[in-house]
Amino acid sequence: MNLVKDVSYQSIRNELQTFRKNNPLIHCITNEVVQEITANVLLAAGASPAMVVGDGEVVDFVRAASALSINVGTPTTERVEIMKMAAKAAVEFHKPWVLDPVAAGGMKWRDKIIFDLLDLSPSAVRGNASEIRFLAGIGKGGKGVDSTDSSESALEAAVQLAQKYSTVVAVTGETDFVTDGSKILRAQGGNVMITKVVGTGCSLSSLMSGFIANNTEAVTSCAACCAYVKKASELAAARSTGPGSFHDNYLDSLYILKPNHWQ
Amino acid sequence: MNLVKDVSYQSIRNELQTFRKNNPLIHCITNEVVQEITANVLLAAGASPAMVVGDGEVVDFVRAASALSINVGTPTTERVEIMKMAAKAAVEFHKPWVLDPVAAGGMKWRDKIIFDLLDLSPSAVRGNASEIRFLAGIGKGGKGVDSTDSSESALEAAVQLAQKYSTVVAVTGETDFVTDGSKILRAQGGNVMITKVVGTGCSLSSLMSGFIANNTEAVTSCAACCAYVKKASELAAARSTGPGSFHDNYLDSLYILKPNHWQ
Amino acid sequence: MNLVKDVSYQSIRNELQTFRKNNPLIHCITNEVVQEITANVLLAAGASPAMVVGDGEVVDFVRAASALSINVGTPTTERVEIMKMAAKAAVEFHKPWVLDPVAAGGMKWRDKIIFDLLDLSPSAVRGNASEIRFLAGIGKGGKGVDSTDSSESALEAAVQLAQKYSTVVAVTGETDFVTDGSKILRAQGGNVMITKVVGTGCSLSSLMSGFIANNTEAVTSCAACCAYVKKASELAAARSTGPGSFHDNYLDSLYILKPNHWQ
Numbered sequence: 095m096n097l098v099k100d101v102s103y104q105s106i107r108n109e110l111q112t113f114r115k116n117n118p119l120i121h122c123i124t125n126e127v128v129q130e131i132t133a134n135v136l137l138a139a140g141a142s143p144a145m146v147v148g149d150g151e152v153v154d155f156v157r158a159a160s161a162l163s164i165n166v167g168t169p170t171t172e173r174v175e176i177m178k179m180a181a182k183a184a185v186e187f188h189k190p191w192v193l194d195p196v197a198a199g200g201m202k203w204r205d206k207i208i209f210d211l212l213d214l215s216p217s218a219v220r221g222n223a224s225e226i227r228f229l230a231g232i233g234k235g236g237k238g239v240d241s242t243d244s245s246e247s248a249l250e251a252a253v254q255l256a257q258k259y260s261t262v263v264a265v266t267g268e269t270d271f272v273t274d275g276s277k278i279l280r281a282q283g284g285n286v287m288i289t290k291v292v293g294t295g296c297s298l299s300s301l302m303s304g305f306i307a308n309n310t311e312a313v314t315s316c317a318a319c320c321a322y323v324k325k326a327s328e329l330a331a332a333r334s335t336g337p338g339s340f341h342d343n344y345l346d347s348l349y350i351l352k353p354n355h356w357q
Numbered sequence: 358m359n360l361v362k363d364v365s366y367q368s369i370r371n372e373l374q375t376f377r378k379n380n381p382l383i384h385c386i387t388n389e390v391v392q393e394i395t396a397n398v399l400l401a402a403g404a405s406p407a408m409v410v411g412d413g414e415v416v417d418f419v420r421a422a423s424a425l426s427i428n429v430g431t432p433t434t435e436r437v438e439i440m441k442m443a444a445k446a447a448v449e450f451h452k453p454w455v456l457d458p459v460a461a462g463g464m465k466w467r468d469k470i471i472f473d474l475l476d477l478s479p480s481a482v483r484g485n486a487s488e489i490r491f492l493a494g495i496g497k498g499g500k501g502v503d504s505t506d507s508s509e510s511a512l513e514a515a516v517q518l519a520q521k522y523s524t525v526v527a528v529t530g531e532t533d534f535v536t537d538g539s540k541i542l543r544a545q546g547g548n549v550m551i552t553k554v555v556g557t558g559c560s561l562s563s564l565m566s567g568f569i570a571n572n573t574e575a576v577t578s579c580a581a582c583c584a585y586v587k588k589a590s591e592l593a594a595a596r597s598t599g600p601g602s603f604h605d606n607y608l609d610s611l612y613i614l615k616p617n618h619w620q
Numbered sequence: 621m622n623l624v625k626d627v628s629y630q631s632i633r634n635e636l637q638t639f640r641k642n643n644p645l646i647h648c649i650t651n652e653v654v655q656e657i658t659a660n661v662l663l664a665a666g667a668s669p670a671m672v673v674g675d676g677e678v679v680d681f682v683r684a685a686s687a688l689s690i691n692v693g694t695p696t697t698e699r700v701e702i703m704k705m706a707a708k709a710a711v712e713f714h715k716p717w718v719l720d721p722v723a724a725g726g727m728k729w730r731d732k733i734i735f736d737l738l739d740l741s742p743s744a745v746r747g748n749a750s751e752i753r754f755l756a757g758i759g760k761g762g763k764g765v766d767s768t769d770s771s772e773s774a775l776e777a778a779v780q781l782a783q784k785y786s787t788v789v790a791v792t793g794e795t796d797f798v799t800d801g802s803k804i805l806r807a808q809g810g811n812v813m814i815t816k817v818v819g820t821g822c823s824l825s826s827l828m829s830g831f832i833a834n835n836t837e838a839v840t841s842c843a844a845c846c847a848y849v850k851k852a853s854e855l856a857a858a859r860s861t862g863p864g865s866f867h868d869n870y871l872d873s874l875y876i877l878k879p880n881h882w883q
Contacts (some may be wrong), residue, residue, distance in 0.1 A: 125390040129653040133818035140861045143818065145653050148695045151730030158726065169411045170435075172696075200421065203413030290612065292406065310511050336609030337401045346862030349816065351591035390671050433698075464686065466676030553875065555659035555669065599872025600664050606841045616755040 096253070098271065101317035102280045103356035109308055109318035111353040114140040117182050118160035123147055123177050125167025125196065128293030130276035131341075133265065135297035138348040139322075141304045147176050156183035161303035162191035162217075165296050166207055181214040190217040194299035199228030217306050218262040218316055219255065220299040223248035226265045230255040245269050262312045263303065266295065270320040271314040272313055279317035284324035285331035287340045294344070298323050326351055359516070361534070366619035372571055372581035376618040377403040381423035381567040386410055386440050388459065390431025391556030394604075398560035401611040404567045406466035410439050419446035424566035427456035427479075428559050437470050444477040444565035449524055451575065452484045453480040453569035462491030471612075480569050481525040481579055482518065483562040489528045493518040508532050516541065527573045529558065533583040535576055542580035547587035548594030550603045557607070561586050571613035589614055621777070624797065627805045627843035629882035635834055635844035639754050639877040640666040644686035644830040649673055651693025651701050651722065652821030661823035664874040665848075667830045673702050682709035687829035688717035690742075691822050692733055700733050707740040715745040716832035720825035725754030744779065744788040744842055746825040752791045771795050779804065789837045790828065792821065796846040798839055803871075804857035805843035809858030810850035813866045820870070824849050842847040852877055 101183055113225030117144045136143035146155040155164055162184045164177050184191040193210045193216040205228075212219070213228065221229070222276055223243035230251035252263040257277035264272040270281040288294045298320070305319040306312050329351070331342035382405045388393055392408055392463040399406040409418040418427055423446045427440050447454040456479040458471045468491075475482070475492065484492070486506035493514035508530030515526040517539035527535040551557045561583070568582040569575050592614070593606035645668045650658055655671055662669035662857070671682040682688055682863070689708045690703050710717040712784070719742040721734045733756075747755070749769035756777035771793030778789040782801035790798045796807040814820045824846070831845040832838050856869035 125408070126389070126410070126652070127396055130393055130656055130818060133653050134816075134863065134867070137816045137818060144723070145694050146727075147652070148729060149697065151695075151727040154727045154729070168408050169414075171412065197407070201409075201414040201417045203411060203417070289396075290400045292393060292400060298538055318735070334609075334614035337397065338605030338608030338612075341397070341608070341863030342868055345864030346860075347865070349862035349864075388671070389652070389673070390659050393656055431671050432677075454642065460670070464672075464677040464680045467672060553660075553663045555656060555663060574823070597872075599875035600660065601868030601871030601875075602661070604871070605868055 096276060096278050098278045098280050101281055101314065101321050105314050106318045106321045107353040109305055109310065109315050111311070111323055113305055113310040116160065116307065119143060119144060119158065119320065120158035120300055120304045121155055121162045122300050123166040123180055124296060124300065127167060128296040131293035132297040132300050134345055135303065135348060136206045136300060139301055139341055142191040149172065149176060152180050156180050156189060160188060160307040163300035163303040164205060164211060165194040165196060165299060166211070167196040167296060169204060169207050178214065179212060181211060185215050188333055190303055192216060192218045192220060192303040192306065194296055195219060195221050195225050195229060198225040212259055216261055217312055218302060218337045220264040220266060220302055222295065223265055223267055226255060226263060227251045228287045245271055254316050262316050264316050264320060266298065270324065272317040272320060274313040277313050279313060281317055281320035281324050282289060282324060284327040287331045287337060288327045288344070289333050289335060290337035290343050291344070301335060312314050322351065325355065359539060361541045361543050362580060364577065364584050366576050369581045369584045369619045370616040372568055372573065372578050373585055375571040375573070376429060376568055378403060379423065379570065381570045382407060382420055382421065383563055383567045384409055384418055384422035384425045384443070384564050386389060386443055387426065387428040387563065389505055390430060391559040394556035395560040395563050397608055399563060399567065399609060401608045408451040410436065412439060414619060415439050416446045417441050419443050419452060420450050422452065423570040425452055426453060426563035426566040427474060428457040429474070430460060434472050434512035440474060441477065444474060447548050448478050453510060453566055455481045455483060455558055455566040455569065457570060458482060458484050458488050458492060459559070461488040462467050475522055479524055480575055481527060481565060483527040483529060483565055487531055488530055489526060490514045501518065509536055511564065523610050525579050527583060529561065529583060533587065535580040537576040540576050542576060544580055544587050547590040549557060550594045550597060550600060551590045551607070554604050555602035556606070564619060588618065622802060622804050623820065624804045624806050627807055627840065627847050629849060631840050632844045632847045632882045633879040635831055635836065635841050636848055638834040638836070639831055642686065642833065644668060644833045645684065646830045647672060647681055647688045647706070648690035648826050649706055650822060650826065651684060651687065653693060654822040657819035658823040658826050660871055661874060662826060662830065664871045665827055675698065675702060678702050678706050679709045682706050682715060683713050684834040685715060686833040688715055689826035689829040690737060690835060691720040691825060692724060692730060692737070693722040693822060695730060695733050703737060704740065708738060711741050716829055718744045718825050718829040718832065719745060720822055721747050721751050721755060724751040738785055742787055743838055744790060744828060745792040746792060746828055748821065749791055749793055751787060753777045753783060763803035770850060770858060771797055788842050790842050792824065792846060798846060798874060800839040803839050805839060807843055807846035807850050807859055809851045813857045813863060814853045814870070816863035817867050817870070848877065851881065
């Protein structure tokens with residue numbers, strides 16, 4: 095196993111600053127449940143979200159956008175076709191795209207969808223430990239959308255998956271690990287309260303696509319994005335009495351945090 | 358009419374404790390509007406939500422879940438087929454399922470959908486007074502999703518409906534009544550501010566399915582669930598200045614409330 | 621160019637009072653992302669929202685509702701057919717309907733949908749400057765859903781569009797302008813934080829349809845609605861530390877504001 099290093103403060107600063115300057119237009123094809131929080135997370139962080147899913151415009155919009163995010167939380171046959179059209183267009187137009195393989199390993203029908211999407215060259219895959227272990231052929235997936243393994247337990251799986259698909263893999267949880275199959279970066283901190291708010295993981299995947307659009311080194315962009323979100327989560331939890339107040343404080347913290355926080 | 362009794366503190370304590378211990382995986386097939394708040398209510402209360410709606414996986418997921426919740430708030434022809442597949446699977450796999458007959462009595466097309474679902478043996482039906490009165494053949498339904506009758510006015514209708522379909526019926530409003538056609542339990546308290554936040558009724562139905570999965574007596578589980586939600590609503594209203602802050606305080610209160618609150 | 625006048629305090633008072641008294645039932649066929657905030661904005665303001673989209677009931681529901689709101693944020697081929705059925709029914713049943721032409725000018729497929737809907741006689745069109753300029757044949761649309769022009773820059777376009785389609789046009793932004801092609805009313809104030817919360821513009825369009833149902837003068841109803849929302853936004857921003865807290869404070873402010881605030 096390669097050496098694990100914490101993503102540096104300088105990387106976080108640089109990546110967040112570039113992201114804010116770019117104000118990326120992020121095309122999200124995500125699940126039915128988390129569309130609003132995903133849009134609000136992207137707005138709070140400094141991006142422009144757009145959820146374009148019509149068969150007559152999805153390819154045009156990939157061309158216009160800075161990055162694409164695909165999440166299979168509530169797939170339907172029709173929506174999966176849109177996802178594939180979009181993913182192919184992203185590769186054709188050289189736009190980064192991130193796959194969030196929600197509940198991989200839980201149901202055969204969904205697993206096939208996820209592997210089909212994996213074959214369309216995502217720039218990054220973000221999942222919890224159970225999902226990443228399953229995709230790498232280790233473990234059998236989690237209970238619904240929750241992870242039942244620690245992120246450390248999926249580190250070797252993440253490296254293998256990244257190598258096999260020539261992609262970046264982010265396995266997130268109490269600690270986040272991001273790897274391109276050779277370098278491994280770690281983001282620590284955060285707060286467990288974030289697991290009590292739906293869509294915080296899904297919106298992280300979308301945000302990550304916007305950080306990859308910074309066009310520096312994808313593994314570093316993704317790790318910086320994880321560190322930024324962990325810090326916002328930490329700040330939010332310190333002011334919250336439960337998941338309702340956490341939700342708002344999280345959005346406020348994403349908005350308030352400036353690159354120079356990391357000194 | 359049978360004697361109406363308040364659900365006991367001991368029942369609320371026991372049911373909430375069992376629910377928390379089980380951390381039920383609740384499969385929600387709900388309307389387009391309330392998916393996020395439904396997931397967040399379930400997470401705050403101590404369950405794991407999952408909104409699985411793909412035709413290739415919905416039956417598999419009913420098998421994996423602890424309970425199923427079906428809400429007809431925004432039915433489409435395709436989604437109704439998914440609901441029926443799921444309801445049949447729930448009966449086959451002996452999983453409790455709850456029907457939320459949103460706006461029953463308002464439109465003929467929807468009414469047929471609701472009666473078709475009622476024929477698929479729900480474990481419980483939760484509605485407002487107008488909806489329950491209409492389903493029992495008394496009254497003509499409400500204005501949109503709001504009830505125009507008091508819950509007391511639907512008590513006899515609830516008993517008849519429960520008997521006819523061998524199910525539990527919860528009619529909720531300023532006071533909640535839950536009946537299995539013989540026993541009638543009441544939950545009092547709450548705050549009217551909850552009617553100014555979309556999805557609080559819908560998410561109660563989903564939560565109720567998780568309480569039925571406690572596998573004690575369904576009428577008691579449902580009434581305890583109502584009492585828990587009423588208390589959370591009361592605590593939230595005391596700290597709120599309007600429906601925006603109420604929404605967050607409600608989620609916080611669901612999260613904070615412990616079984617030993619009821620002494 | 622005609623004279624621009626601020627909407628009067630008396631108009632705002634009267635319109636808000638009538639709206640609250642009527643408690644209009646507003647039928648929203650809106651995009652996937654903003655359904656929950658739209659419902660919550662309408663509830664907080666004093667209306668009853670309903671998102672009815674089934675092909676077997678959409679026409680019946682237009683007949684029952686006070687007003688209709690159509691938003692093309694995430695069009696699909698199926699949903700567009702529903703929108704057209706609903707718009708035609710609104711005209712037939714003499715119900716006001718408002719069109720929100722999200723991202724007009726961005727993609728050809730969507731633009732055709734929007735022009736087809738414009739041909740179905742909306743009572744009002746609400747958009748940002750880029751959208752309104754594009755629809756009037758001036759300018760080429762914005763970046764995604766955000767406006768890249770000031771609302772002043774679209775004032776002449778708004779007047780032309782209103783005249784061409786015999787409708788009311790509201791162009792909203794830092795300042796809001798509402799015109800029926802002859803009269804031009806202005807609503808000032810507000811706070812830029814509102815642009816960091818998804819669905820605040822979309823829900824304004826829905827709210828506007830309920831104000832037109834006041835059945836006074838549509839241009840005045842719409843301008844009063846804009847002024848009401850701007851005031852709520854201002855009050856919310858004064859109490860907020862970011863877009864998360866703003867979201868809640870905005871709903872609270874919509875709820876708390878009474879007609880006699882404008883003296």
